Amino acid sequence: MTGFKKWGSIVIIIVSVLVQTTILRNFTIAGARPDIALVFLVFFANFEGKMRGQLIGFCGGFIEDLLSLSPLGFNSFLKTLIGFLYGITKGKIFIDPILMPAILTGIATLVKMILGALLLSIFIDPVLAAEAFSVHNWIALGFNMLLAPFLFGFMKLFRIYRIRQDGF
């Protein structure tokens, strides 16, 4: 594994979290922010498998926890699990340029909302759990789906992420 492939995905995830909170902090639709790091996580996990997917997810989630008002462990738990689950899909799904990125990202956002509600109920405050299904999060789901084809397309510009084109 080359140095870029080994660390590149983790660096991109961390950078995407930072960009999302700073440069793109006002990049919203009706107050809802997209989860760019999640879109990248779906891409990397699907490309690199469950072992790398969960590690990338944990790193990205942990950084989010540090930058967010959320308790430590909240996003790292969600993203680790999503990274693992999407890692299982490696080589099993053909990723077309538009539809599959949007569908995979949509499902990942939904999983994040459901798991997020469960974690909030158990560890934080059951009242906050409803926030996981707020209108903003549903808008963010659509926003993520809309951005996914573009971000997947952007990653395909790198030769290293263009090699595998296998599918069903």
Add this chain to the structure above:
Amino acid sequence: MFKIRKIAEKNRAGSILFILLLISVILLAVSGRRISFKPKEIGFSVISGFQKVFSETGNYFSRTINSIGELKKLRGEYNKLREELNEYQVLARDLAELKTENENLRELLTFSSEINYSPIPAQIIAKDPSNIFSSIVVNKGSRHGVEKDMPVIAYNEGFQGLVGKVIVVSPFSSQIKPIFDSTCYVASRLQNSRYEGLISGRGSDSENLLMQYVKKYARESIKYGDLVITSGMNSIYPKGIYIGRVRGIHAKEYEPSLELDVETIINFGKLEYVFILGTDE
């Protein structure tokens, strides 16, 4: 022991997943406020989220259909009232301007004489990455005199508005919990009628704040557009800082108090600079 090692070696990805999730859960348990497992409440919380979406969608469509009929009726009343309004408008404008100016000057005088705060100017550098939690990061920290729980204000269209409070301080930056966060509560008061209440956020800067526990008999003296200020009661927030304007009044029959929708005086979408109020001591 040997058996566990063998299983772990056989299923390396699963073992690492288990370790990473365990680390996350331990972190959550340590940093979360409490640990409890109540299946009924969890189920309700999850399902009520879906209920909220369905209810809001239904309400939207019913409001749209009802409004067509009401529109016709309202047009007649509107034309009649508009004529009357024109006569009063000139008189009311002068009075309102004088009244507002007087109140603002009085409020500023009270504020400056009662409180000794030294504002620390700071620039917003980041916002929370999630849609569930809300926080703002500014470029001033403990090296600049910022401490935990310090109130944060900003100036917007001539008003000194409340932004939130400092919750995490690092040497060169601080994290602020804004008033629209769903876990933020501020003791407040209606500026004109002087009735007290408790302001809480709804989790997003695009939604109005909620003012609760306002006495029901205050209904007649509260008007649309009334200003809401901090009351200073048992609070870290100084008295008399503007929070927002009343944009909706809800009086439910089965509840002993009113619920008010309050639009924040600060436009959080445009907010760039804030002032952290440090004490002179």
